[in-house]
Amino acid sequence: MTHTSSQHVSSSLDDLCINTIRTLAMDAVQKAESGHPGAPMALAPLAYLLYTRHLKHNPADPAWPDRDRFVLSNGHASMLLYASLHLSGYDIPLDEIRNFRQWGSITPGHPEHGLTPGIETTTGPLGQGFSNAVGMAAAEAHLAAVFNKEGHAIIDHHTWFICSDGDLMEGISHEAASFAGHFGLGKLIGFYDDNRITIDGSTDLSFSDDSARRFEGYGWHVQRVADVNDLEALDSAIAAARAETKRPSMIIVRTVIGYGSPNRAGSAKAHGEALGVEEVARSKEQLGWTAKEPFTVPEEAVSHWRRGNDALAFANDAWRRSLISYAKAYPIDAKELGRRLQGELPGGWQQAIPTFNAENGSVATRASSGIVLNALAAKVPELIGGSADLSGSNLTIIKDSPTFSAANHAGRNIHFGVREHGMGGIMNGMALHGGVIPYGGTFLIFADYMRPAIRLAGLMHQRVIYVFTHDSIGLGEDGPTHQPVEQLTALRAIPNVTVLRPGDASEVAEAWRAALLHKGGPVALALTRQKVPFIDRSHRGAASDLARGGYILDAGAKRSEPDLVLIATGSEVGLALDAQKRIEEGGRAVRVVSMPSHEYFLKQSAEYQASVLPEGVRRIVIEAAHPMSWHRFMRPGDVMIGIDHFGASAPYQKLYAEYGITVDAVVAAASS
Numbered sequence: 001m002t003h004t005s006s007q008h009v010s011s012s013l014d015d016l017c018i019n020t021i022r023t024l025a026m027d028a029v030q031k032a033e034s035g036h037p038g039a040p041m042a043l044a045p046l047a048y049l050l051y052t053r054h055l056k057h058n059p060a061d062p063a064w065p066d067r068d069r070f071v072l073s074n075g076h077a078s079m080l081l082y083a084s085l086h087l088s089g090y091d092i093p094l095d096e097i098r099n100f101r102q103w104g105s106i107t108p109g110h111p112e113h114g115l116t117p118g119i120e121t122t123t124g125p126l127g128q129g130f131s132n133a134v135g136m137a138a139a140e141a142h143l144a145a146v147f148n149k150e151g152h153a154i155i156d157h158h159t160w161f162i163c164s165d166g167d168l169m170e171g172i173s174h175e176a177a178s179f180a181g182h183f184g185l186g187k188l189i190g191f192y193d194d195n196r197i198t199i200d201g202s203t204d205l206s207f208s209d210d211s212a213r214r215f216e217g218y219g220w221h222v223q224r225v226a227d228v229n230d231l232e233a234l235d236s237a238i239a240a241a242r243a244e245t246k247r248p249s250m251i252i253v254r255t256v257i258g259y260g261s262p263n264r265a266g267s268a269k270a271h272g273e274a275l276g277v278e279e280v281a282r283s284k285e286q287l288g289w290t291a292k293e294p295f296t297v298p299e300e301a302v303s304h305w306r307r308g309n310d311a312l313a314f315a316n317d318a319w320r321r322s323l324i325s326y327a328k329a330y331p332i333d334a335k336e337l338g339r340r341l342q343g344e345l346p347g348g349w350q351q352a353i354p355t356f357n358a359e360n361g362s363v364a365t366r367a368s369s370g371i372v373l374n375a376l377a378a379k380v381p382e383l384i385g386g387s388a389d390l391s392g393s394n395l396t397i398i399k400d401s402p403t404f405s406a407a408n409h410a411g412r413n414i415h416f417g418v419r420e421h422g423m424g425g426i427m428n429g430m431a432l433h434g435g436v437i438p439y440g441g442t443f444l445i446f447a448d449y450m451r452p453a454i455r456l457a458g459l460m461h462q463r464v465i466y467v468f469t470h471d472s473i474g475l476g477e478d479g480p481t482h483q484p485v486e487q488l489t490a491l492r493a494i495p496n497v498t499v500l501r502p503g504d505a506s507e508v509a510e511a512w513r514a515a516l517l518h519k520g521g522p523v524a525l526a527l528t529r530q531k532v533p534f535i536d537r538s539h540r541g542a543a544s545d546l547a548r549g550g551y552i553l554d555a556g557a558k559r560s561e562p563d564l565v566l567i568a569t570g571s572e573v574g575l576a577l578d579a580q581k582r583i584e585e586g587g588r589a590v591r592v593v594s595m596p597s598h599e600y601f602l603k604q605s606a607e608y609q610a611s612v613l614p615e616g617v618r619r620i621v622i623e624a625a626h627p628m629s630w631h632r633f634m635r636p637g638d639v640m641i642g643i644d645h646f647g648a649s650a651p652y653q654k655l656y657a658e659y660g661i662t663v664d665a666v667v668a669a670a671s672s
């Protein structure tokens with residue numbers, strides 16, 4: 001939205017609107033006796049200005065696809081958002097503000113995506129929101145490049161964010177900012193709340209970066225505003241930021257934390273605790289707020305906040321009309337865009353999934369993954385992603401697509417650079433934006449570098465796909481720094497994260513199918529560097545049973561009820577089949593269960609689970625990883641053949657032999 005200069009002058013009505021945020025923040029935190037009043041009180045003018053004059057949004061239709069995205073990266077200032085959204089007319093009743101931070105409310109301590117209308121992403125862990133905003137801007141740039149036509153800018157919105165000292169101290173903000181500068185995300189506009197206060201006190205204690213030069217160094221367009229209360233200065237900085245279309249913009253805004261509070265303003269005491277009843281009263285007095293009742297929302301403030309809502313609704317309608325004319329001129333593109341924005345997969349995509357045989361299937365699972373990804377990418381154009389500088393190892397390149405670059409945002413191969421954490425946050429932002437399904441690769445060991453973003457993908461139920469290769473000591477010579485041990489267990493421990501460790505090429509194909517069909521959470525593929533044998537399934541369980549998480553791969557020569565079950569994943573499935581043969585030579589009935597996913601298996605009925613893993617039958621689990629996540633499938637007397645110590649630098653065959661992850665070890669355990 002552009003606005004005439006007559007609106008730029010701060011009026012007493014503007015002040016009333018701004019102070020309504022401040023008083024709601026004070027009151028809500030006071031009532032909850034917990035929360036963060038300082039940043040909302042400081043940033044109220046900026047939020048007011050953005051929501052009423054600059055954001056292209058429609059409170060009546062929070063899901064409008066071409067809306068501007070707004071991210072409050074310093075999510076602890078959530079009351080800034082809740083108050084602004086309430087005052088803008090989003091469906092957040094005042095009672096919800098009264099219930100700030102309470103059980104069952106839609107106003108939790110930190111903003112949560114999917115819970116509250118108008119909240120684009122879950123923020124709180126500092127730095128994550130920053131990277132989400134970068135991902136949203138990347139998705140917008142990509143979709144605009146793919147779908148916009150001459151005279152039809154059907155995807156054309158900005159991504160705005162506010163960040164704080166804490167966000168800028170966190171390393172992920174460096175990764176994401178560097179990415180945004182390099183890839184020329186010109187419709188990304190950020191504000192840095194330069195209040196020089198963190199929890200411990202003044203930033204003098206720990207932070208003396210020259211943030212302006214830092215962002216200039218990334219290739220951002222940087223401006224300063226000396227006082228957040230100067231709406232005119234903010235407005236003109238925003239106009240300049242909009243005019244800059246090739247570079248992301250950062251506006252460094254000087255604020256005073258706890259603005260309005262006579263005894264807390266400018267001090268760390270304003271950051272994260274209620275002001276106290278008396279200080280709230282004093283602050284209201286200082287702000288010229290006359291109402292005595294807490295949670296007072298003056299009618300003039302509401303109507304002034306919403307004065308532009310008709311125009312916003314009209315803009316939303318105009319976009320819908322432009323979509324109709326786009327559909328007339330470009331019916332195929334319009335249908336495709338609609339499908340992608342709905343998150344629906346294209347018809348017939350599953351037919352693209354290749355099948356493997358003994359000739360082409362005896363390869364590392366990372367190699368079969370690269371083949372499946374390329375076959376899928378041809379049919380699923382919303383698959384877009386890459387690797388954190390390991391594309392040749394992760395095999396994540398889509399061979400017939402160009403590279404995503406500042407000059408060509410239509411490319412689907414994203415070189416995330418050596419920025420795993422940034423990649424995780426950017427992927428979350430892309431998925432949240434919609435219209436794309438992001439994937440990103442690195443070595444499984446470096447999942448640790450992106451773990452906070454993976455956790456948020458789980459929390460936000462986002463469809464992102466991780467391609468984690470080099471998934472065990474089986475990577476060999478790179479040694480213990482690169483050999484994952486506890487990572488599978490650690491990923492399995494994150495709620496709503498699905499880990500798939502396929503055992504051969506056929507399971508890899510099924511793992512990708514499952515990853516694309518999987519809605520409501522991230523999927524992590526764990527893939528080998530080393531070759532694994534193709535598994536002949538003519539007399540065995542079908543790879544499609546991967547979708548059940550665990551299944552009877554080989555019922556044993558006798559096909560009777562087993563007296564021993566071998567459970568294995570990934571590269572250890574072949575080993576289990578070899579061990580089965582040896583143990584059965586001794587006359588026993590041995591079943592091999594392939595268990596590529598704990599999460600899918602635990603979703604099956606108790607009957608199914610018991611039919612695969614019969615109670616009372618001894619189990620040996622084989623996985624070249626830490627045993628901790630397997631204990632729930634193990635009973636007294638069962639054995640895990642795994643590894644609970646760091647690996648070493650040597651050829652992988654030697655490591656498996658030295659650490660006792662061998663057929664002999666399984667045979668020995670079977671008779672122990």
Ligand SMILES: Cc1ncc(C[n+]2csc(CCOP(=O)(O)OP(=O)(O)O)c2C)c(N)n1
Nearest residue numbers: 039124125126164165166167197198199271
């Ligand atoms: C990754 C992470 N570490 C620590 C915290 C806890 N925390 C919340 S706010 C904050 C710092 C507050 O300073 P600033 O970011 O400047 O916010 P302000 O004081 O301006 O509200 C910290 C350490 C967090 N939310 N996320």
